[in-house]
Amino acid sequence: MPQSPATVLVVDDDLLVAELLQVHLETAGYVVRHASDGAAALRAVEAEPPDLVLLDVMMPDVDGWTVLSQVRSQPATSTLPVVLLTGKSMPADQVRGWNLGASGFLSKPFSAEDLLAKVDQVLVDAAAEA
Secondary structure (H helix, E strand, O other): OOOOOOEEEEEOOOHHHHHHHHHHHHHOOOEEEEEOOHHHHHHHHHHOOOOEEEEEOOOOOOOHHHHHHHHHHOOOOOOOOEEEEEOOOOHHHHHHHHHHOOOEEEEOOOOHHHHHHHHHHHHHHHHHHO
């Protein structure tokens, strides 16, 4: 029986970035949902957990750090793969992300190849750990 495509929740307040991510991911066969802010992301994850979250760090109100912390604190989503999308590439930011439980990082700007390689790898890793 064929496996259904993985669902990716794209969380980014920049609509152009979100649309670009969606095009690349859907072209590669993923099902994509979008949340435009951290609060919407938390509601979406609670209502219907995706297979992976691509999470922008810098958002107004509820930032990516807070979303990641909340996702990790809930038993139902504590192992949900979360890749942080960030223009912040300082080592301290990566350490903070790892400490909060990030599954990976993708620095902006990124190529379609880097995006798909990261998503594929994180999903493979998550399946191996399940």
